[in-house]
Amino acid sequence: MVRWGATTLWMMLAATAGSAAELTLDTAYGNQQGCAYLQSGVLDSDELVYLTRRELGKYASGCEFVAVQADSHGNQRAQGICHYEGDEVLGAEDFVITPPDAAGLVRVFAANAEIWAELEPCS
Numbered sequence: 001m002v003r004w005g006a007t008t009l010w011m012m013l014a015a016t017a018g019s020a021a022e023l024t025l026d027t028a029y030g031n032q033q034g035c036a037y038l039q040s041g042v043l044d045s046d047e048l049v050y051l052t053r054r055e056l057g058k059y060a061s062g063c064e065f066v067a068v069q070a071d072s073h074g075n076q077r078a079q080g081i082c083h084y085e086g087d088e089v090l091g092a093e094d095f096v097i098t099p100p101d102a103a104g105l106v107r108v109f110a111a112n113a114e115i116w117a118e119l120e121p122c123s
Contacts, residue, residue, distance in 0.1 A: 025051070035120070038052070049119065063093050
């Protein structure tokens, strides 16, 4: 009985291990350059910043979300595995993403509580 339970648990964990976590967002967000990149797939500005349900990125750097939790106010904490421009190393980062305000902007805060970006909805 214990052996069957352990095997079932291991299979369930293995099935979810490769899954990316997703934010609850109604659309992608970005600055002008980030939204243009999401539409075209062309990196033509080092000022681009974008946020999708699965990732947060800047020019040649980004984080794929591996865990997402939400509080009772709609703020979401996203933990990501990140790659960095010019480096062959990986890192882990935490972000807090606010729900859209009255103007539609979302704010992304770094783990140290500093604002990382303010992003508009991409149309």
